[in-house]
Amino acid sequence: MDLSVFRQRLSTLGADIGRWPDNDEAVALLAESDEAVALLANALRETPEATSEPLDTALTEAVLDAALGRGAD
Structure with missing residues (x-):
């Protein structure tokens, strides 16, 4: 996936x-993309209803691992 998609x-x-x-x-x-992280963070700030539902814990951890550059264990 690229930034456009x-x-x-x-x-x-x-x-x-x-x-x-x-x-x-x-x-x-x-x-790999700080810009993608910034775009997602912006979108989450602009749409608070997106965080009102329970989060998928495994996906949330994968996103955090990716954003922090740790990689999944």
């Missing part, structure tokens, strides 16, 4: 990447 997914599907059909590719992009 990532932006499109944010625009059309929202900030809950767990609902994206290619969320594993989004996580991979988050691991």
Whole structure:
């Protein structure tokens, strides 16, 4: 996934990447792109309702691992 597709997914599907059909590719992009991390953070700030539902713990951990550059154990 590239930033263009990532932006499109944010625009059309929202900030809950767990609902994206290619969320594993989004996580991979988050691991390598500070811009993708910033776009997701912005989208989450702008849509507080996205965080009102229970989070998928495994996906949340994968996103955090990717964003922090730790990689999954």
